[in-house]
Amino acid sequence: MNYSFAEQTKNFKSSAVRDILAVIQQGNVISFAGGLPSEESFPLREVQIAYEKVFSSGKSSLQYGLTEGYKPLREAIKTKMEGKGVVTPLENMLITTGSQQAIDLFSRVILSTGDVVLTEDPTYLSALQVFRSYGANVVAVNSDEHGMEFADLEAKVKTYQPKFIYIIPTFSNPEGKAWSIERRQQLLELCYKYDVLVLEDDPYGDIKFHDEEEYPTVASFDHGQSHVVYTSTFSKSVVPALRTGWVTGPSPIIKMMTQAKQMADLHSSSIDQQALYFLLRDFNLEGHIQHLRSEYYHRMTIMRDYLNKLEPGVFTWKEPKGGMFLWVEGQEHLNTPTLLKSAVEKGVAFVPGAPFYVDKPKYNTFRLNFSHSTPEKIKLGMDRLVDVLLSPITI
Amino acid sequence: MNYSFAEQTKNFKSSAVRDILAVIQQGNVISFAGGLPSEESFPLREVQIAYEKVFSSGKSSLQYGLTEGYKPLREAIKTKMEGKGVVTPLENMLITTGSQQAIDLFSRVILSTGDVVLTEDPTYLSALQVFRSYGANVVAVNSDEHGMEFADLEAKVKTYQPKFIYIIPTFSNPEGKAWSIERRQQLLELCYKYDVLVLEDDPYGDIKFHDEEEYPTVASFDHGQSHVVYTSTFSKSVVPALRTGWVTGPSPIIKMMTQAKQMADLHSSSIDQQALYFLLRDFNLEGHIQHLRSEYYHRMTIMRDYLNKLEPGVFTWKEPKGGMFLWVEGQEHLNTPTLLKSAVEKGVAFVPGAPFYVDKPKYNTFRLNFSHSTPEKIKLGMDRLVDVLLSPITI
Numbered sequence: 001m002n003y004s005f006a007e008q009t010k011n012f013k014s015s016a017v018r019d020i021l022a023v024i025q026q027g028n029v030i031s032f033a034g035g036l037p038s039e040e041s042f043p044l045r046e047v048q049i050a051y052e053k054v055f056s057s058g059k060s061s062l063q064y065g066l067t068e069g070y071k072p073l074r075e076a077i078k079t080k081m082e083g084k085g086v087v088t089p090l091e092n093m094l095i096t097t098g099s100q101q102a103i104d105l106f107s108r109v110i111l112s113t114g115d116v117v118l119t120e121d122p123t124y125l126s127a128l129q130v131f132r133s134y135g136a137n138v139v140a141v142n143s144d145e146h147g148m149e150f151a152d153l154e155a156k157v158k159t160y161q162p163k164f165i166y167i168i169p170t171f172s173n174p175e176g177k178a179w180s181i182e183r184r185q186q187l188l189e190l191c192y193k194y195d196v197l198v199l200e201d202d203p204y205g206d207i208k209f210h211d212e213e214e215y216p217t218v219a220s221f222d223h224g225q226s227h228v229v230y231t232s233t234f235s236k237s238v239v240p241a242l243r244t245g246w247v248t249g250p251s252p253i254i255k256m257m258t259q260a261k262q263m264a265d266l267h268s269s270s271i272d273q274q275a276l277y278f279l280l281r282d283f284n285l286e287g288h289i290q291h292l293r294s295e296y297y298h299r300m301t302i303m304r305d306y307l308n309k310l311e312p313g314v315f316t317w318k319e320p321k322g323g324m325f326l327w328v329e330g331q332e333h334l335n336t337p338t339l340l341k342s343a344v345e346k347g348v349a350f351v352p353g354a355p356f357y358v359d360k361p362k363y364n365t366f367r368l369n370f371s372h373s374t375p376e377k378i379k380l381g382m383d384r385l386v387d388v389l390l391s392p393i394t395i
Numbered sequence: 396m397n398y399s400f401a402e403q404t405k406n407f408k409s410s411a412v413r414d415i416l417a418v419i420q421q422g423n424v425i426s427f428a429g430g431l432p433s434e435e436s437f438p439l440r441e442v443q444i445a446y447e448k449v450f451s452s453g454k455s456s457l458q459y460g461l462t463e464g465y466k467p468l469r470e471a472i473k474t475k476m477e478g479k480g481v482v483t484p485l486e487n488m489l490i491t492t493g494s495q496q497a498i499d500l501f502s503r504v505i506l507s508t509g510d511v512v513l514t515e516d517p518t519y520l521s522a523l524q525v526f527r528s529y530g531a532n533v534v535a536v537n538s539d540e541h542g543m544e545f546a547d548l549e550a551k552v553k554t555y556q557p558k559f560i561y562i563i564p565t566f567s568n569p570e571g572k573a574w575s576i577e578r579r580q581q582l583l584e585l586c587y588k589y590d591v592l593v594l595e596d597d598p599y600g601d602i603k604f605h606d607e608e609e610y611p612t613v614a615s616f617d618h619g620q621s622h623v624v625y626t627s628t629f630s631k632s633v634v635p636a637l638r639t640g641w642v643t644g645p646s647p648i649i650k651m652m653t654q655a656k657q658m659a660d661l662h663s664s665s666i667d668q669q670a671l672y673f674l675l676r677d678f679n680l681e682g683h684i685q686h687l688r689s690e691y692y693h694r695m696t697i698m699r700d701y702l703n704k705l706e707p708g709v710f711t712w713k714e715p716k717g718g719m720f721l722w723v724e725g726q727e728h729l730n731t732p733t734l735l736k737s738a739v740e741k742g743v744a745f746v747p748g749a750p751f752y753v754d755k756p757k758y759n760t761f762r763l764n765f766s767h768s769t770p771e772k773i774k775l776g777m778d779r780l781v782d783v784l785l786s787p788i789t790i
Contacts, residue, residue, distance in 0.1 A: 001590045001621055003647050004558070006529070007507040012654045034459070042457045048450040055443040062437045062634035064429070097492060097660035104659045112402040130658045134401070163399070195396045226396055239457035241665040252398050259407045263525045264499045265492035269664040270636040 008113075011132040020340075024349045030381035031349045035173060035324060036372040038299075041292055042239050043283065050278040054271055065270035067262045069095025069246070073277040077246050080280070084205075085220030086230060088248045094258055095246050097268045099203050102231035102247035102257075104130050105264065106199055109256040111136045116160040120148060122356030122365070124173045124201065127166055136163070140358035145318060147183030150190070157194050164197035164229075170215045171204040171323025174356045174367040178321050184218045191227045197253075198222075202232045203245075206289050207371075208322035209297040215322075219248070226250055234276060236324070237289050242272045296324065299370040299378055306382035310389060324371040327353070330389075334364035339388065348384040403508075406527040415735075419744045425776035426744045430568060430719060431767040433694075436687055437634050438678065445673040449666055460665035462657045464490025464641070468672040472641050475675070479600075480615030481625060483643045489653055490641050492663045494598050497626035497642035497652075499525050500659065501559075501594055504651040506531045511555040515543060517751030517760070519568045519596065522561055531558070535753035540713060542578030545585070552589050559592035559624075565610045566599040566718025569751045569762040573716050579613045586622045592648075593617075597627045598640075601684050602766075603717035604692040610717075614643070621645055629671060631719070632684055637667045691719065694765040694773055701777035705784060719766040722748070725784075729759035734783065743779040 024031045054061050068074065074093045081088060096102040103126075111117070113135030119128070121140030131138050139160055142152040147169060156162070165187065169179035191198055200218045208215060219230035229249030234242055247257065261267070279285070303326055304319055317328045330336070336352035343349055353365025373381060419426045449456050463469065469488045476483060491497040498521075506512070508530030514523070516535030526533050534555055537547040542564060551557070560582065564574035586593055595613045603610060614625035624644030629637055642652065656662070674680070698721055699714055712723045725731070731747035738744060748760025768776060 001645075003592075003645065005504055005651060006510075009504050009651055012504075012651065012658075036459055039454045039458055042454045044450060044454050044457065047457065048447070051446050051450070052443070055439060055446070059434045059437045059439050062439065062442065062636040063434055064431055064630075064635040097663065100658075101660040109400055109404050109407075115401075126658065126661075133655075133658055197398075235459075240459040241457040243660065243662070243664045250396075250398065256400060256404055256407065259409050260528075262409070263407075263495075263521065263528055264659065265496040265638065266521075267638070268492065269638045269667050271667060272664050 008133055008135055011135065013129050013132075020349070020351060024344065029344055029347050029349050030373060030377050030384070032368040032370070032373065032381060032385075033349045033351045034372060035369055037236050037240060037324070038292070038295060038371050040374060041295060043288055046279060046283045047239060047275065050275040050283070051271070053278040054274040057274070061271065061274055065267050065273070067258055067267045068093070069267065070270055070273035070277060073273045073280070074246075076277055076280045081248060084217055086217060086248065088225055092225065092251050092254045093246060093248045094254050094261065095244065095268055095273060096231070096261070097243045097245070097265070098235055099201060099231040099233040099245035099247070100126060101261075101264075102245055103127050103199070103201065105257045105260045106229055106247065106253070107131055107134050107136070108260050109253065110163050110197070116162040118153070118156055118160070118162045118165040119358060120167065120172065121358045122174055122353060123166065123358070124168060125355045127201065128358065131166070138358050145177060147179035148187060150183070150186050153187065154190055157190060157196055162196055164199050165191065166199045166201065167218070168201045168204075169218060170202055171207060171320060173204070173323070174325055174351070174353065175327040176320030176323045176325040177318070178215055181214070181216060184216065185221055188218055188221050188227065196227070198228045200228055200230045202230065203236050204323040205232065206237045207293055207296055207324065209293060209300070210321060213321060229253055237285070237292065238276070238279065242276055244268065244272055244276050293322075296371050299373070299375060300326065302375055302378045303368060303370045303382060306386055309386060315389065324369055326368040326370060328366055328368065329362070330364040332364055336363060336366045339366070342391065343385060343388045346384045346388055348381045348388070350385070403528055403530055406530065408524050408527075415744070415746060419739065424739055424742050424744050425768060425772050425779070427763040427765070427768065427776060427780075428744045428746045429767060430764055432631050432635065432719070433687070433690060433766050435769060436690060438683055441674060441678045442634060442670065445670040445678070446666070448673040449669040452669070456666065456669055460662050460668070462653055462662045463488070464662065465665055465668035465672060468668045468675070469641075471672055471675045476643060479612055481612060481643065483620055487620065487646050487649045488641060488643050489649050489656065490639065490663055490668060491626070491656070492638045492640070492660070493630055494596060494626040494628040494640035494642070495521060496656075496659075497640055498522050498594070498596065500652045500655045501624055501642065501648070502526055502529050502531070503655050504648065505558050505592070511557040513548070513551055513555070513557045513560045514753060515562065515567065516753045517569055517748060518561065518753070519563060520750045522596065523753065526561070533753050540572060542574030543582060545578070545581050548582065549585055552585060552591055557591055559594050560586065561594045561596065562613070563596045563599075564613060565597055566602060566715060568599070568718070569720055569746070569748065570722040571715030571718045571720040572713070573610055576609070576611060579611065580616055583613055583616050583622065591622070593623045595623055595625045597625065598631050599718040600627065601632045602688055602691055602719065604688060604695070605716060608716060624648055632680070632687065633671070633674065637671055639663065639667055639671050688717075691766050694768070694770060695721065697770055697773045698763060698765045698777060701781055704781060710784065719764055721763040721765060723761055723763065724757070725759040727759055731758060731761040734761070737786065738780060738783045741779045741783055743776045743783070745780070
């Protein structure tokens with residue numbers, strides 16, 4: 001038969017990154033494409049112990065749980081958030097299947113067809129897909145290295161009356177950029193002035209390279225918890241397979257998202273939530289994050305040093321202050337989808353930057369991930385990549 | 396600020412059952428309200444061993460996984476489905492966070508505002524909520540104890556041109572009813588004739604009480620896998636906390652649902668999926684299900700024998716052939732929401748039947764769950780309930 005799909009599916013797009021990952025997983029290619037954390041750093045033994053504690057607590061640990069999430073875990077996250085300057089009552093805290101589900105549920109309860117969402121450009125492509133899947137129009141705001149440019153942001157807020165502004169202010173995906181404190185505050189002032197919501201997506205905030213630098217969340221300035229919906233995840237700081245994230249924000253919004261989650265999947269895996277609770281209680285997560293910071297910084301510097309070998313001016317990039325990504329821009333005529341084919345032939349992969357753009361894709365950009373590959377593999381892969389980048393087609 | 400929600404949220408409703416559960420969990424009430432499986436029967440030791448096997452397989456077990464789900468688990472489910480007469484290529488098999496997520500993702504890719512879904516009446520209330528949250532109009536089809544009545548079904552298919560027909564043909568929620576084979580085949584013939592999809596929700600199919608009786612899935616008659624989308628879960632046959640279900644159906648639909656799942660949460664917990672794979676491989680799940688069948692049958696008979704003590708004609712019910720529920724109808728003037736208050740005062744709870752109805756709620760109905768409480772608690776709870784049912788307000 002001819003299947004007749006929902007109107008909104010015309011806005012569906014498969015993730016370009018996931019499609020590339022599927023191809024690359026075959027063969028001997030060193031991949032800087034995915035946004036994967038370092039497997040060597042996974043606290044396997046501690047995770048295992050945490051699950052043993054769940055099962056020791058008896059059969060009731062295997063029963064259905066609450067939609068909001070496992071209460072002791074929510075309490076632990078509430079305390080963690082207080083450390084980030086975000087004070088929230090427990091009922092404004094919802095556990096999600098990764099922060100991806102928080103983005104989806106928030107969009108589901110906020111967006112109607114034709115609504116506008118403001119974002120940076122480029123930004124996280126799976127967030128763009130979600131917003132569009134609910135019929136939203138995404139409008140890009142001009143940004144520089146410090147964040148969204150205030151004048152353009154205010155003009156677009158006035159013109160488009162957006163439902164919300166989506167940002168990844170700390171070590172963004174794909175650019176690895178961190179907003180200045182001033183820009184964070186300016187954004188929030190603007191949201192107060194025009195009554196616009198912010199969706200602050202913060203999966204990478206814990207992974208900062210320089211101890212002395214501070215990156216307060218935008219949510220931490222929103223003392224009444226009235227305008228910022230904040231989401232983060234343990235996928236990057238603990239392990240991705242747990243698929244455990246959380247979201248906090250204004251009470252009416254979290255309530256509505258909880259209803260949406262009840263319809264979406266009743267609740268996320270409660271075995272995983274309980275294990276994560278024991279992990280947060282008994283494992284030195286802060287020490288583990290410190291380890292990740294220094295390890296990822298080390299890996300980033302190796303990659304950066306290779307990029308430094310390239311002729312200045314041909315490729316430009318900024319050294320990230322944290323996170324998992326290096327963002328590179330070639331000269332205008334460079335076509336990175338074509339370049340990727342040559343790269344894969346040489347045994348290395350990256351993600352072309354075009355799918356991260358809102359409407360005017362720059363085909364001369366690409367993203368490199370430095371967290372997943374070991375230092376040895378980064379060296380091997382960058383040897384190959386520099387070869388490709390120095391070949392005639394790129395310059 | 397005043398939060399402006401998406402248009403669709405006007406169709407959101409919190410689950411009446413979940414709200415009742417929240418109240419009942421306080422205090423000493425014996426609850427026949429929730430749809431919970433027996434905790435005593437959870438194979439805790441075997442689940443624990445399965446997780447140990449996941450962690451023994453190394454750190455890569457903790458990395459991100461595929462949206463479609465863990466491949467060896469999908470292969471194991473494919474084999475299980477073949478045992479149910481449903482032959483499907485692996486790519487038509489998607490792992491979901493319980494069958495609830497399958498219902499939600501299917502609705503998300505199929506339903507636009509104003510589309511019609513046909514259902515039984517009463518039916519699973521969280522499915523009704525999902526369909527309505529996507530703007531669908533739900534239309535009830537007349538049913539008897541054998542399933543939907545063919546003439547009314549055909550008339551409504553012609554009149555409403557529904558996007559799909561939602562059914563729980565084997566030990567339904569809330570009625571505990573099983574469709575006859577003839578009605579299953581008639582339904583599918585009609586779907587072929589008018590090109591309508593079926594969403595077959597089968598969480599309870601494994602829990603049948605009488606070995607000699609056969610309840611072939613509707614999907615098993617759909618040899619070309621063209622018209623039936625089938626979903627089931629391990630929440631009832633293994634443990635709910637795993638939140639692992641699956642869905643199989645026509646390739647274009649499963650592909651679209653996979654895209655929706657990528658946006659919804661990237662993938663379900665892969666630790667849980669791997670553990671479930673080891674459980675299916677090494678644990679005698681069939682033997683476990685046999686145990687559940689006889690245990691739940693035993694519990695049902697205790698409850699049934701109490702209902703038999705009531706005056707004939709005042710309350711009517713059918714003995715279920717499987718599943719987890721007994722459905723009771725009182726005399727017309729009975730108001731079960733009021734009755735529930737008296738029951739809770741006496742220390743016992745049930746779910747009033749009204750929220751399960753599509754548009755004409757019968758306030759004289761209620762649902763009893765017999766799977767969750769031990770035989771001792773069923774006796775104690777039914778002593779209390781019979782007291783309430785025999786009191787003047789009910790007769």
